Amino acid sequence: MTYLVLARKWRPRSFDTLIGQDHVVRALTHALSTQRLHHAWLFTGTRGVGKTTLSRILAKSLNCEAGITATPCGVCRACTEIDEGRFVDYVELDAASNRGVEEMTQLLEQAVYAPGSGRFKVYMIDEVHMLTGHAFNAMLKTLEEPPPHVKFILATTDPQKIPVTVLSRCLQFNLKQMTAESIVAHLQSVLAQESMPFETPALRLLAQAASGSMRDALSLTDQAIAYSAGDLTAEAVQGMLGTIDHRHLVDLLQALAVGDAVQVLRVADELAARGLSYSGALADLAVLLSRVAIQQRIPGTIPADDPQAEDIVQLAARLHPDQAQLFYSVAVHSRQELSLAPDEYAGFVMACLRMLALVPIGTVPPPSPPSLPSGSAVESSPGGAAAAEPQVQAAAAVAEPAAMASRATSVVPPAMVATPPVSPPVPLQAANDAAPVTFAPDDIPAWEDEPSASVAGVDAPAPESVVQPDIKPDSPAKSVFAAVEQNTEFETLEPEAFETLHFQDADSADDGHFEPVEMGDPGFEIQDSAIEASVELAAPVFTAERKKTKSPRLRNMTAQAWPALAASLPVTGLAAELARQSEWLDLKGDQVNLRVAIRTLAESPGRARLCTVLSEHFGTVVQLNVEYGATGDETAHAVEQAQKVVRQQNAEQAVAADPFVQTLISEFGAKVVPGSISAVPLTRAA
Structure with missing residues (x-):
């Protein structure tokens, strides 16, 4: 007896034996059970996912002698002949070899005849995307309105090549790949x-x-x-298969984790001795690294019955997450570069050496290297010197930046700045009764290392950002410092500024300028709602006072005068619309605050142009801040609209009072059409 291969012997014969396509089976069984049958189906998917098998099961369901059913009997003549491929009313056409318009015309000419023995004539066209454009055009009309006894089943691995006119005439089902x-x-x-x-x-x-x-x-x-x-x-x-034993890949990753180049070369030589594919090795290595990274991020996702589960858990604990990501990237890209290498062995070895060369210092295990005292067990163990060397280097690499950071006089990165918690503001007592604020030597925080050059009196650039000092809770400066709103601009001051206490009065509240007021000055008065305090510290925290605006025109600007100014500014486009649609809020120093009711205008690039024009108009550098929110009647646009309404009303009243118009209305029954009167702006005659 001729041997029947497993793929044909175990081909599914019914919907319930179909593997992995539950979404398609559910739709087709419901359609067959309710007799809501379409005349054309399109099955798409990669090779071997069940497109032909599904079409045969569907043909049996349509022609089973037991009736149209989702569970064909499988024993009647129609079912057995369809399974054996000799049913006269079930035609499987290979579009790859019958792709012309002549073959399609011949098939459609036969479709008009009634089925010979079945209930329906079922035409299954495999790889339908291989048909020519003329063949598709020839079948469009029949595919849209076929005879009632004809059903079409189309199958393809590339649905992108099928015309949309064909796709719109079919029910499309995308078959998934098997897990x-x-x-x-x-x-x-x-x-x-x-x-x-x-x-x-x-x-x-x-x-x-x-x-x-x-x-x-x-x-x-x-x-x-x-x-x-x-x-x-x-x-x-x-x-x-020529695949690689996962033990080789595990040994390779363990060698890469400890930086053992000798073991890496030993694994590469073993793969060469077995004649295994280095391209496949890199692919399998990338898969293993992806599973290691998943285990690091989401522990417990590897099934317990997985033969690689134990090794993956160990590698996840041993590899630094940065190493796993780096090794994966190198493996993926090196696989594409194997064709450019002199040979695959050299390409594979260079890929592994690249992984070792690109590992950042400090990520060689363990991720947080402990200090290794002399005479430890690591030194006495076999190979301990080789294993301890990368760990000592990593510890030194981690310690060196920390030592450099304490001596640096440049900008401290925000991630390295530890800002102490700030206590809530403490109300100031009456200044006349309060003792002068002084700073004892203990109140000044000590430096962990030598002070910066600027504090020592050396002429050096001032830092752009400085670590905030940790003032003692019981020091006199704590209550004052807590009430200070920190400024992001700093300037170097003399040490005498430690004892300077500044108050801000109500008159200078708008521009943020701190006017120094001595405690004993006559007429000095404290108002809780109008006074703010700040302490100017020499180092490491400094404050810079914002100056009052020097432009009288900007200082005298009001919300009532803004609409006229906004309408007269020499701007166009988004900048002009931003000026016309905005209203004046207030002025703080040289910062102009506007509000606009259109979010796109508030975020538009016209802000920069408007800021430049305002600076030129007021004769000083203006900072523009635009807020989004509801506006009132104090915008140039609102004023213009109000003036337009007034002009329209005046025009309508003038027409109604015109004697000629009144004569036409009274003698000829004329009628003024509402909305036809418009105000025409007066222009000066040339």
Whole structure:
């Protein structure tokens, strides 16, 4: 008897035996059960996912002698002949070899005749995207309105090449690729019924090699049975597929983790001795690294029955997350560069050495290197010197930036600045009764290292950002310092500024200028609602006073005068609309605050142009701040609209009072059409 391959012998015969396409099976069974049958179906998907199998099951459901049903009997003449491929009313056409308009015309000419023995004539056109444009045009009309006894089933692996005119006439179902778990489960069931011994890791290798295709998995299983003489072991499948034992990859990652280049070369030589593919090695290495990274981010996601679970957990604990990401990137990109290398061995070795060379200092294990005292157990262990050397280098690399940071006089990165918690503002007592604020030497925080050059009196640039000092809670400066709003601009002051206490009165509140007021000055009075305090510290915290605006025109600007100014500014486009639609809020120093009711204008690039024009108009550098919110009647646009309404009313009243118009209305029954009167602006005659 002729041997029947597993892919044909175990082809599903009904919807309930179809693997991995539950979404398609559900739609088709509901349609068959309710008799809501379309005349054309389109099945798309990669090879071996069940397109042809699904079309045969659907043809049996339509022509089963038991009636149209979602569960064909499988024993009647129509069902058996469709399974055997000899049913006269079921035609499978290969569009790759019958792609011309002549073959399509011949098929459509036969479609008009009634079926010979079945209920429907079912035409299954495989790889339909291979048809020519003329062939598609020839079938459009029949595909849209076929005879009631004709059903079309189209199958393709590339739906992008099918005209949209064809897609719109079909019900489209996208068949998914099989998961490795579903393929392994199906292979276990098939081999158990075939009485064939197997190992589950071997089936997992076959499922991974099938890449989502059940037909490929069954064909590879046939090949593995022949290769292993009926004993499906993981070692035999690896030898047949030419895949790499995961132990080699685990050893490679362990060597990369400790920076052992000798062990890396040893693994590369072992792969060469076995004749394995280095491209496949890099691909498998990338897969393993991805699983390691997933385990690091989401522990416990690796199934317990996975043969690589233990190794993945160990590698996840040993590899730094940065290392895993870096190794993955190098493996993926190096696989593409193998064709450019002198040979695959050199390309693979260089990829591994690149992983070692690109590892940042400090990420060689452990991630946080402990200090290694002399005479430790590491030094006495075999190979301890080689393993301890990268750890000592990592510890030194971590310690060196910390030492440099304490001596640096440049900008301290925000991530390294530890800002102490600020206590809530403490109300100031009456200044006449309060003792002068002085700073004892203990109140000044001590430096961890030598002071910066600017504090020592050396002429050096002032830092742009300085670590905030930790003032003692019981010091006199604490209550005053808590009430200060910190400024982001700093300037170097003399040490005498430690004892300077400034108050801000109500008159200078708008521009943020701090006017020094002595405690004993006559007429000095404190108002809780109008006084703010600040302490100017020499180092490391300094404050810079914002000066009052020097432009009288800007100082005298009001919200009532803004509409006229906004309408007269020499700007166009978004800047002009921003000026016309905005209203004046207030002025703080040289900062002009506007409000606009249109969010796009508030965020438009016209702000920069308007700021430049305002600076030129007022004769000083203006900072423009535009807020989004509801506006009132004090905008140039609102004023213009109000003037337009007044002009319109005046025009309508003038027309109504015109004697000539009144004569036309009284003698000829004329009528003024509402809305036809418009105010025309007066222009000066040339």
